[in-house]
Amino acid sequence: MGQSLTYKILQEHLVGGKLIPGQEIGITIDHVLIQDITGTQVFLHFEAIGLDRVGAELAVCYADHNVLQVKSENMQDHLYLQTAARKFGVWFSKPANGIGHQIHLEHFAVPGKTAIGSDSHTPHCGGIGMLCIGAGGLDVAVAMGGGPYHVVMPRVVNVHVTGALHPWCSAKDVILELLRRITVRGGYGNSYEFSGPGIKTLNAQQRVTITNMGTELGATTSIFPSDEITREFYHAIGRSDDWREMLPDSDAEYDDRIELDLTTIEPLVALPSLPDKVVPVRDVAGEKIEQVIVGSCTNGAYADLKAVAKIMKSRTVHPDVSFVIHPASRMALEQLADEGYLADLLKAGVNVAEPTCGACIGTGHVPAPGTRSVRAFNRNFKGRSGWKDDLVFLVSPETAAATAITGVLTDPRELAGDAPPSALPPKFNQNNPNLIAPASAQDARDLAIRRGDNIVPAAPKEALSQTVSGEVLIKVGDDISTDHIMPAAADILAFRSNIPKISEFVYYRVDPEFSKRAREKQGGFIVGGENYGQGSSREHAALAPMYLGVKGVIAKSFARIHLANLVNFGLLPLLFDDNSDYDRINQGDELIIADTHRAVDKKSFVIQNKTMGFTFTAHAVLTDRQKELLKLGGLLAYTRLQGSNQ
Ligand code: MIC
Ligand code: SF4
Numbered sequence: 001m002g003q004s005l006t007y008k009i010l011q012e013h014l015v016g017g018k019l020i021p022g023q024e025i026g027i028t029i030d031h032v033l034i035q036d037i038t039g040t041q042v043f044l045h046f047e048a049i050g051l052d053r054v055g056a057e058l059a060v061c062y063a064d065h066n067v068l069q070v071k072s073e074n075m076q077d078h079l080y081l082q083t084a085a086r087k088f089g090v091w092f093s094k095p096a097n098g099i100g101h102q103i104h105l106e107h108f109a110v111p112g113k114t115a116i117g118s119d120s121h122t123p124h125c126g127g128i129g130m131l132c133i134g135a136g137g138l139d140v141a142v143a144m145g146g147g148p149y150h151v152v153m154p155r156v157v158n159v160h161v162t163g164a165l166h167p168w169c170s171a172k173d174v175i176l177e178l179l180r181r182i183t184v185r186g187g188y189g190n191s192y193e194f195s196g197p198g199i200k201t202l203n204a205q206q207r208v209t210i211t212n213m214g215t216e217l218g219a220t221t222s223i224f225p226s227d228e229i230t231r232e233f234y235h236a237i238g239r240s241d242d243w244r245e246m247l248p249d250s251d252a253e254y255d256d257r258i259e260l261d262l263t264t265i266e267p268l269v270a271l272p273s274l275p276d277k278v279v280p281v282r283d284v285a286g287e288k289i290e291q292v293i294v295g296s297c298t299n300g301a302y303a304d305l306k307a308v309a310k311i312m313k314s315r316t317v318h319p320d321v322s323f324v325i326h327p328a329s330r331m332a333l334e335q336l337a338d339e340g341y342l343a344d345l346l347k348a349g350v351n352v353a354e355p356t357c358g359a360c361i362g363t364g365h366v367p368a369p370g371t372r373s374v375r376a377f378n379r380n381f382k383g384r385s386g387w388k389d390d391l392v393f394l395v396s397p398e399t400a401a402a403t404a405i406t407g408v409l410t411d412p413r414e415l416a417g418d419a420p421p422s423a424l425p426p427k428f429n430q431n432n433p434n435l436i437a438p439a440s441a442q443d444a445r446d447l448a449i450r451r452g453d454n455i456v457p458a459a460p461k462e463a464l465s466q467t468v469s470g471e472v473l474i475k476v477g478d479d480i481s482t483d484h485i486m487p488a489a490a491d492i493l494a495f496r497s498n499i500p501k502i503s504e505f506v507y508y509r510v511d512p513e514f515s516k517r518a519r520e521k522q523g524g525f526i527v528g529g530e531n532y533g534q535g536s537s538r539e540h541a542a543l544a545p546m547y548l549g550v551k552g553v554i555a556k557s558f559a560r561i562h563l564a565n566l567v568n569f570g571l572l573p574l575l576f577d578d579n580s581d582y583d584r585i586n587q588g589d590e591l592i593i594a595d596t597h598r599a600v601d602k603k604s605f606v607i608q609n610k611t612m613g614f615t616f617t618a619h620a621v622l623t624d625r626q627k628e629l630l631k632l633g634g635l636l637a638y639t640r641l642q643g644s645n646q
Helices: 005-013 036-049 072-088 100-107 122-128 137-144 171-186 197-201 204-217 228-236 302-312 330-338 341-348 397-406 499-505 514-520 540-547 560-568 579-584 596-602 624-632 635-645
Strands: 014-016 024-027 031-035 058-062 091-093 114-117 131-134 149-152 155-162 190-195 221-223 256-261 268-270 278-280 291-295 322-326 373-376 392-394 468-475 524-527 550-555 572-576 590-593 604-609 614-619
Touching: 005 014, 005 024, 005 114, 005 131, 005 190, 005 221, 031 036, 031 100, 031 137, 036 058, 036 072, 036 137, 036 635, 058 072, 058 100, 072 091, 100 114, 100 122, 100 330, 114 122, 114 137, 122 131, 122 204, 122 221, 122 228, 131 221, 137 149, 137 560, 137 635, 155 197, 171 204, 171 256, 171 268, 171 278, 190 204, 204 221, 204 228, 204 302, 291 302, 291 397, 302 330, 302 341, 302 397, 330 341, 373 397, 468 514, 468 550, 499 514, 499 540, 540 560, 560 572, 560 624, 560 635, 572 579, 572 604, 579 614, 596 604, 596 624, 624 635
Parallel strands: 031 058, 031 114, 058 091, 114 131, 155 190, 155 256, 190 221, 291 322, 291 373, 373 392, 468 524, 524 550, 550 572
Antiparallel strands: 014 024, 024 149, 268 278, 268 392, 468 590, 572 614, 590 604, 604 614
């Protein structure tokens, strides 16, 4: 039986379990990526485990989210990260360099390797044939130390691509089309593997846009083969020696197959406020727009920005529109400057901002109430832009540029002239002064780590009590994202290293009283609907509730990374046996679960609703490893115990 590329790479890295979809496997990790707002916790966990030197082949810490350093805590975090990275053997990318996913692609990614990153868009480099998975910081800390990463073996779904994109239609429209079909819940437990004649018409950067935003499907990962097209990319970025061919077998078997004809794709838009609310741009064209932004890890690459520059040349931004660009990497910006495209953007009236995540995570360019913001980004969860009732539309860079010119949502095919093709950089400067190498093991011994007052680790959780009880602190609906649970935005991001402080903001935009109530009640439970915890990898959405005493979440279904984070921090992740019980529970009800250790072993829980006078049952999807670590209070306690048993 022929093997898929996903299967081949996993097989080569397998250290535990069997490659059977749905079963937990352990794999070795070649590359570890961390970033500034999850990275401080990764290093704190790394230290708490008792590690002092990286065990993975390569680890890089990217200071990319808090580049503006709008609060002094941000720079404190960066100093901690930079000094810890140097000491522990991790490369450091300074807060001037751009977004980690794209920098990793440009400087480090190698086809056929495995990577995990403390960021949900880590599958970015899947576009060049690397198997990359987003994970919570505790899992990343273990892998950084050289330990295996445990993940449920995904079903491998083949996306069989035919045809070619029409002018003005882009890779972003391809992934929006997949979101329209599959939805933000439909990719759970899947690896999307692209093949077919159509992929030969997509360059590596276009492929990367697709694998990057495969995250919004809820997928474990997405991957393209590494072929001649990938080789061209490696040549363009000056790393031909790192290229290697990585293909599935010609008779590869897949768990499922989707047909995707590129000729049927047209410019698409995800309406507020979910990435899968996708319709053709022409259906909603004409809506007045006040703000347009192009950037993020999905659409801030050289290819995207050059297309925008070509559209904007000899045109101007509409007087009523603010048009901002956040390049994904400083090297892309340098290249655009060398070729004169930066000047074209500036002359058109575009606000070219720093290479950073920026507005994507609600840092800057927060929309005013009632305004509409069109963004070539990847997420539009309610409130993510920094304003709680925001109206954010997700589009391609081409649609964004057309809209910035006209002032209303515009199908780019309406513009006169030729569509700019997606172009790779003609050359790339691999000499990057913003990438700082780690110290040698010997030099590292004498190095001190700078820890400001903001670096405050949370005390690890105690072992699971035999009886767990408490009130339902909040009851929420379907598709709650980690942006709802633990909002980002500049003010709150400053406290990612300070769990006591950031815990004050849990569910802040949904229910500003949540944190106070949780503390007064000494913890309790959260009740959620389908796809609870979708979106980011931020473990703070589990860690901060844990700090507030939350003992478990009872939901209809969980998103993958959040589920792992709940378990890693010792919170019970319970699924209703009968979803109609969701309707019988109210905020404020007191719940009691007895004999929890036995229940964890059986993965079956009886929950008494003392207030309403009934009992209901729930289950948990746990591997044997997770059962043990849950009873011990989480992955930290479990890893320490493993270390002391060796
Ligand atoms: C995001 O896009 O939501 C983030 C910010 O990059 C997160 C990481 C975080 O919250 O630290 C992600 O995608 O994992
Ligand atoms: Fe940064 Fe946005 Fe990408 Fe997250 S999705 S890594 S915030 S650019």
